[in-house]
Amino acid sequence: MVTVLKPEIKTPIPGPKAREWIEKHHKYVATTTHDPEHLPLVIERGEGVWIYDVDGNRFLDFSSGISVNNLGYPSHPEVLEAVRSQLEKLGHGAGTDFYNPYQVMLAEKLTGLLPGDRKVFYANSGTEANEAALKLVRQATGRKFIIAFIGAFHGRTLGSLALTASKPVHRKGFFPWMPGAIHVPYPNPYRNPWHIDGYEEPDELINRVIEYIEDYILARMIPPDEVAAVIAEPIQGEGGYVIPPRNFFRELKKLMDRYGILFIDDEVQMGLGRTGEMLAIKHFNTTPDIVSLAKALSGGLIPIGATIYRSDLDFAEPGMHSNTFGGNALASVVAYKTLEIIEKLLPHVKSLEPLFRDELSSLKDKYEFIGDVRGLGLAWAVEIVRDRRSKKPDPKTRSRIIRRALEKGLVLLGCGSSSIRLIPPLIISEEDAKTGLEIFREAVKEAL
DSSP: OOOOOOOBOOSOSSOHHHHHHHHHHHHHSOOOSOOTTTOOOOEEEEEBTEEEETTSOEEEESSHHHHTOTTOBSOOHHHHHHHHHHHTTOSOOOTTTSOOHHHHHHHHHHHTTSSSSEEEEEESSHHHHHHHHHHHHHHHHOOOEEEEETTOOOOSSTTGGGTOOSOGGGTTTOOSOOTTEEEEOOOOSSSOTTOOOTTTOHHHHHHHHHHIIIIIIIHHTSOGGGEEEEEEOSSBTTTTOBOOOTTHHHHHHHHHHHHTOEEEEEOTTTTTTTTSSSSGGGGGTOOOSEEEEOGGGGTTTSOOEEEEEEGGGSOSSTTSSOOSSTTOHHHHHHHHHHHHHHHHHHHHHHHHHHHHHHHHHHHHHHOTTEEEEEEETTEEEEEEBSOTTTOOBOHHHHHHHHHHHHHTTEEOEEETTTEEEEOOOTTOOHHHHHHHHHHHHHHHHHTO
16 A cells, blocks of 8 residues: 655744754855745755655655756655666766766767757756856857846856846845846746736737847847857746747747857756756747756756757867866766656656646636746746736745745745745656645635
8 A cells, every 4th residue: 555645744843953953054054045934944854755854844845956856855766776886886087088988878868859969068067057058159159248038047156147137136246247248138928028918919028029139239239240149048947937938939049040149048947857848948949059957967966067069069179168077977877867767757747737737827816916827847936926916026925925835844935036936846746746736725825
């Protein structure tokens, strides 16, 4: 008989042990993005889609470690076995100086995700994968400017930070960052500068964005022949899980091709099965020149990032770019196995999409402070607003909902100015998904 688990909360949140660890954390560990008021979760271990804290409380995970633990905790059994087996052979072998078969095997699989002749540069994170993309397009084209989108998140190093524009705090105190980045409006159907309802008038919204880029940026600010690339997330992640109209990237690519501008597709958060496709850009019938991957590529175990690019864009000379640990033997083997497993999970992810759409849409119909519900596969966001007419964000209510859900045994994360993302591991069963959605419904009701 299969044991059916439910969230189990034995102590107040945070419990006594959790409070001690949180206090020590803030004494010894750098300030980053922790929120001890609304997310006082101290994780001790995980099993599948379940997280256990240091006080023995059991939580259903709808965060996936920010779309990293897509195969659950600590990871899929086949991935764990691959780790054990590879550790007996080779962990690190200086793959940018010496050769090994593991990097080649993974590169063959990664390049197969896209048409044409491709190569792969390995890194340790999404930020590094995007840094490699920046170097590739600049040295390959001789052009220096990069167009990015308002609401984007591409990393926090001084190169990728120049492209990030989702929250001012990311840039606070760090200027000057890399010069040459120009930001334009993203075609957000719900909230955009032109106040267009992009769900009702998607083509009008697309036209406005393309017009802005061509008539204002390329015609008045930057010569087109000095723009190396446009970088975009197919679905904005930290910016609020924003899904553009389906024809947007095809129209954008037409514009880029007209001027010889390359397209960098940042799939760090939305790639690798999260939306029901291996690459989220496939929902938009567009082929990018460069793709960056990270997060879930390691099955949640080993840091790895990858930049997949057209072979003709390769670095012109040895030594122009490199690193030490990127795509080491262990990480390559783990990533290869992870890709094999995710490929098999894609139909399952797609099958759960209607459940999330129906349940979350019914919440929107019931509560006036839910301004928008959007998602694909197992990537969903619920946007909390003060009222639907003004669409003004309501981060305080958003935080109350997240905290109330945690107290009930459901782990959530925010995104954007006032959205809540629901991103369970891809292995989640329909029954566990329904459990999480029911808890979310209760948390929304009780946060009023």
